Amino acid sequence: MVMSAVDVKRFGRTGVLMGGTSAERDVSLRSGAAVLRALTAAGVDAVGIDLQDDWAAQLRAASIDTAFIALHGTLGEDGCVQGLLEIMGIPYTGSRVMASALCMNKRLCKQVLDQAGLTTPVEIRIAEGGPERYPVFIKPVAEGSSIGLHYVESVEAWQQLDLDADMQWIAEMPVKGVEIAVSVLAGEALMPVEVAPKSGVYDYTSKYTAGATAYFCPARLPAETLRYCMEQAEKAVAAAGCSGAPRVDMIVGSGGEAAILEINTIPGMTETSLLPKAAAAAGIDFQQLCLRILATAGLDYGQEGKR
Template sequence: MSLNFGKVAVLFGGTSAEREVSLRSGQAVLSALVAQGINAIAIDPKIDDVTQLKAQGFDRAFIVLHGRGGEDGTIQGLLTYLQIPYTGSDVLSSAITMDKSKTKQIWKSVGLPTAKYQIIIKNHYDPSQAKDILKELSGTVMVKPVNEGSSIGMAKVDNVEDLNKALLDAFKFDKKVLLETWIEGEEYTVSMLSGAALPAIKMATDNDFYDYQAKYQSTETRYYCPCGLDDQEMQTLNKLANAAFSSIGCQGWGRVDFMRDTNKQWFLLEINSVPGMTETSLVPKAAKQAGYSFEQLVLEILTQTLA
């Protein structure tokens, strides 16, 4: 096995706001690869000189960098230049999925369902616009920094004062902020692996939404897999997930997030091109339901670099 893969760089940590999550994901992946006899070595771009990976004899890379520098096409571009095969999506699709506004624009252009939205630019925003924005977006909105993940900088607001405060907070993370019409309903996610949809997961939290605390700190968040949808509903959801994933040009593995409103209408939220990979993250949960152990999952993802 180790002879087939050669020397593998497991890239995790980095400098993004999601560094702590990436450290946990990367350590889990590294441990699983080493346990299977693979010559896998930890590389943290915050500490290590990633421009020297080729000179150091690395044959391929397993990317477990979340957020900017890892999911935005930056590391993918470097690895492409160095001619080192890597896991996951290519430069362009990684860059698009990191930018929530570009992702939504593409989905809208090909007729895929996504919530009504506006893009707010920090240097062009006037707080006096808040009232009209709320009216245009049905009164309650989700505030999301365009280029962040793990629900960092996100907030649910329904009045002018809170909207302006939430925007100020979001601008600390990004100069572009996405405002989406709030969707009342249930949240689901579909993990993609080697061109196929894994079993969907429904997430439930007592928080206002599935935020950072619900994802990484709470012991009260509920995960349902099987998710409770009937066969026809699952076919619809998987078809949407595949269409959303392929429309951006994603490949290998990833995760597509959804909301289903009270009228049972689906809305696409975003794509995670390098999702969390701790042993309790969503992709491993879905893979387990499909019959993959965590070790088998990471091996399947790494095997994609041999193609």
């Protein structure tokens, strides 16, 4: 779908929100810069906004009509900036406040998915002396991009960890299988992308270092398994109330069963990111992808904002 000049103009002045103050600031700046280039090339009146100190003041000064959120992590992906934009009457891309907050909290999202009949990894209780069993994956309850992800095989390894005491942590039983990511664009799942990190663990370094991970789209799975995973991703997104272009990460076992790891409401848009790879496999180039995401701004927002 290529939008006409009239379609593009209806967005008005579009602010690409990037940067922020989370641990994922650098990735967000890369995502935002790529989106800004694409929207500008498509004829959108777009401006990049690196949110740092007084976000409300920066948004007012930019005088935008629509917001394309390319923020990752705390404050940008957890419902905070979404709430601010709603107060200011600015339609925005991505999931709304409640869905954003839910998916940013891995434990709460896990509970919602479990109640919806979807499979997630088994959570292991963290006692005073560490997890009740090993090996486990340890990760922050509310961070993205695999920030703080640790694979812990023993008590000794646990004791060597220097975990931030101010953060909440969750431990999960490892799931063996093929790791895939299924992006859901405007409610429809794209072809799953298989990720095969050379290190064996798809952590922050594997995600954002060129050449550190091999990608396959479609994933190297039977056709019926691919369809099943796409259906599971659509169900997960619906259960969490997500909108825009969320990405569902999962691991597919040898029997074809899929365990959902998490839902990322604002996937990366960098050169190594998975959503653009899935879109390209569907014949949607990066510019078209950005326009399609932008077109979702305000669709379930309840108002037309300042447009």
